[in-house]
Amino acid sequence: MNPFFNKNTPTVEELWKDEKSKYRKFAVGSVVSSIFLSLLSIALCLVSIFIFALGDGSTQDQAQNRISDKYASMVIQCISVVIILFITIKFLISIKNSYRNKSFEHLNLGTLMVFGFISFIGFIEILGFLIYHQNTSNSYLEPLQITRIVLNIIFSLASVVLYYAFFRNLRIIAAKFINARNFELFTKEVENMDPSNPLYNLFKSMAPEKQEMTDKPNTDEEPAEIIDNDNKEHKKQQIQKMLDLPIQNLYIIAEKLNISGYDKMDKEELANLIYEITNKK
DSSP, X not given: OOTTSOTTOOOHHHHHTTIIIIIHHHHHHHHHHHHHHHHHHHHHHHHHHHHHHHOOSXXXXXXXXXXXXXXXXXXXXXXXXXXXXXXXHHHHHXXXXXXXXXXXXXXXXXXXXXXXXXXXXXXXXXXXXHHHHHHSTTOOOOHHHHHHHHHHHHHHHHHHHHIIIIIHHHXXXXXXXXXXXXXXXXXXXXXXXXTTSHHHHHHHTTSHHHHHHHTSOOSSSOHHHHHHHHHHHHHHHHHHHHHTSOHHHHHHHHHHTTOTTGGGSOHHHHHHHHHHHHTOO
């Protein structure tokens, strides 16, 4: 166990032990969801092609006026199929790599973000359909047009529900594994530091002292009160050590701990955050 940080900080290997009980349902659900959305998009594309090729029973003049709209709809649906299939394939490959390497850090976060964007578009389309339906409730629709509308509604609803049920949770899981891996790499780098480096002494002093403090004999105070006071003093000392360092050194630490927006924090705020991360329970 690395002596520089809290013993309760999980490693990637420890996180993976919960794969079956905590994470597998989201991984499997995301796989099934991506395939389901791909099949729906293919069905929508085929229906759009049939509508364009077969027409909708309109007169010649009406058909000429509508042909450009039907062609545009067909092209958009076909492009959507290509994008969704590409994203699904990349996502499935990343799932395979994750299980092969026993870590969800290998998930393709870009594909999960795209599924999130698709769910946003789906939500907009649902609102658009509700508004459009109110204004065209008496319009006559051909069977193929009704089929396309129904498939669009199913796709839009599914994209929203499945994203928040599976894809979004999988993004959170992936971030947890990525942070754990970054933390492991950072601790190894600290261990290999030159002892003359001021950062080495800073991190070396963070964890061991805490255990020594809890071993102090009890006098007039309750044990819990002694530990609490010692922890506060320990935190104060460690933060002061970081405040004594150049701000560039804290930036280096923050970057390795994957802290976002560290360059916008003041020195004391950043020092406190670094302490909390490296001593989290």
